[in-house]
Amino acid sequence: MKQVDIVIVGGGPAGLAAAVAAYDNGIKDILILERDEQLGGILNQCIHNGFGLHTFKEELTGPEYADRFIRQAAQRSIPYKLNTMVMDISRDRVVTAMNREDGMFQLQAKAVILAMGCRERPRGALNIPGYRPAGIFSAGTAQRLVNIEGYMPGKEVVILGSGDIGLIMARRMTLEGAKVKLVAELMPYSGGLKRNIVQCLDDFGIPLRLSHTVVEIEGKEHITAVTIAEVGADRKPIKGTEERYTCDTLLLSCGLIPENELSTSAGVTLSPVTGGPVVNESLETNIQGVFACGNVLHVHDLVDYVSEEAAKAGETAARFVRGEIAAPAKSVVLKAEGGVRYTVPSTLDPDRIGDKLTVRFRVGDVYKDAFVSVYFDDERIAHKKKRVIAPGEMEQVVLTGKQLSEHPDLQTITIKIEGE
Numbered sequence: 001m002k003q004v005d006i007v008i009v010g011g012g013p014a015g016l017a018a019a020v021a022a023y024d025n026g027i028k029d030i031l032i033l034e035r036d037e038q039l040g041g042i043l044n045q046c047i048h049n050g051f052g053l054h055t056f057k058e059e060l061t062g063p064e065y066a067d068r069f070i071r072q073a074a075q076r077s078i079p080y081k082l083n084t085m086v087m088d089i090s091r092d093r094v095v096t097a098m099n100r101e102d103g104m105f106q107l108q109a110k111a112v113i114l115a116m117g118c119r120e121r122p123r124g125a126l127n128i129p130g131y132r133p134a135g136i137f138s139a140g141t142a143q144r145l146v147n148i149e150g151y152m153p154g155k156e157v158v159i160l161g162s163g164d165i166g167l168i169m170a171r172r173m174t175l176e177g178a179k180v181k182l183v184a185e186l187m188p189y190s191g192g193l194k195r196n197i198v199q200c201l202d203d204f205g206i207p208l209r210l211s212h213t214v215v216e217i218e219g220k221e222h223i224t225a226v227t228i229a230e231v232g233a234d235r236k237p238i239k240g241t242e243e244r245y246t247c248d249t250l251l252l253s254c255g256l257i258p259e260n261e262l263s264t265s266a267g268v269t270l271s272p273v274t275g276g277p278v279v280n281e282s283l284e285t286n287i288q289g290v291f292a293c294g295n296v297l298h299v300h301d302l303v304d305y306v307s308e309e310a311a312k313a314g315e316t317a318a319r320f321v322r323g324e325i326a327a328p329a330k331s332v333v334l335k336a337e338g339g340v341r342y343t344v345p346s347t348l349d350p351d352r353i354g355d356k357l358t359v360r361f362r363v364g365d366v367y368k369d370a371f372v373s374v375y376f377d378d379e380r381i382a383h384k385k386k387r388v389i390a391p392g393e394m395e396q397v398v399l400t401g402k403q404l405s406e407h408p409d410l411q412t413i414t415i416k417i418e419g420e
């Protein structure tokens with residue numbers, strides 16, 4: 001069996017940034033395995049701009065952003081295999097993959113980086129009554145059809161769910177000549193970024209109906225209309241609020257799920273909240289030498305943070321291969337409380353964080369003029385006011401090595417939202 005220092009599963013922005021960082025940290029024997037016919041991941045179908053403001057201080061399209069990292073990998077001659085599906089990862093880091101040239105093959109990796117991205121929540125999970133006619137697409141599928149394949153799914157569109165891909169597709173379909181009648185969102189707040197609501201809906205006069213859902217789909221062969229209704233606090237439709245919209249297309253943008261079938265079969269522990277692996281400060285899973293980053297770890301709002309996080313995974317995987325990372329000696333638990341849904345990482349070893357550690361999290365509701373507080377056991381060590389904190393936007397706090405060294409007996413770090 002061929003031995004490889006680091007095998008990276010997925011050649012999207014996370015896989016690429018991890019590969020570049022691992023290489024720059026001294027490990028040259030790297031292999032990226034990508035099931036698609038090109039590197040770049042889902043960004044290849046995101047032809048709108050707005051990527052890279054943090055990383056490159058420029059506004060790039062998705063393919064341009066991906067290209068920056070593809071070039072960095074090419075400059076370092078980092079090997080990759082395209083059209084290669086990883087089928088299995090074992091607990092002892094044997095990676096089984098398949099492609100047309102090599103057939104089925106196995107690699108013994110010293111470290112594995114999981115960078116498989118995420119997928120869209122399918123309609124089947126949504127329980128909308130009615131037939132199953134043609135004309136219903138996930139927003140990502142429609143994005144691929146329009147931006148890569150050159151097909152328009154339809155002309156009269158209703159969008160269910162206000163995640164970022166749905167918002168982006170409302171604008172794209174409008175620019176391509178379709179009439180987008182409305183975006184209906186079950187929750188009382190949007191799941192997308194504020195900037196996307198402004199630039200993709202408000203600028204095009206597309207209404208966003210919060211606390212609304214689709215309650216009926218009409219059409220047997222092809223969708224002809226949908227009925228939406230307002231929902232109450234229990235998320236159940238309120239009788240008498242129904243409105244019917246004729247349409248030939250219904251796009252679903254109802255959330256993303258980390259792509260973790262491989263992680264599960266490898267024995268990686270998953271978080272019930274994020275659906276991604278539970279990791280420590282080194283972005284290492286419960287299986288030593290298996291690291292995770294990007295959307296397979298938790299769904300990010302901006303790809304810039306994916307790249308930043310993935311670089312950290314690449315760096316720590318390289319240190320693991322060099323034998324510089326042993327099993328954690330100490331484990332401080334990070335707790336999400338008071339509106340905070342989860343934290344990544346969920347444990348840390350204070351001796352392994354170096355100068356600083358970025359802890360990322362999301363909240364479960366909209367908070368205005370609230371504080372993000374950090375507690376070391378019972379002592380509040382940070383308390384920062386924010387004008388708005390919303391579920392659609394990822395938040396972060398930075399912990400420093402100095403703070404941790406001043407609390408040698410620390411057991412638990414709690415991150416919570418407080419009113420004052």
Ligand SMILES: Cc1cc2nc3c(=O)[nH]c(=O)nc-3n(C[C@H](O)[C@H](O)[C@H](O)COP(=O)(O)OP(=O)(O)OC[C@H]3O[C@@H](n4cnc5c(N)ncnc54)[C@H](O)[C@@H]3O)c2cc1C
Binds near residue numbers: 012117140164
């Ligand atoms: C449909 C869709 C549209 C999006 N649009 C936007 C947007 O407009 N703006 C934005 O900021 N973010 C968008 N995102 C979020 C975007 O996914 C992230 O910003 C970023 O692309 C995540 O990088 P990643 O490398 O973690 O995942 P991805 O870009 O998804 O890359 C993961 C890669 O892993 C590969 N892979 C998965 N499983 C295997 C396997 N078993 N074997 C081999 N390879 C495998 C995939 O083919 C893919 O290339 C979108 C996400 C989706 C799903």
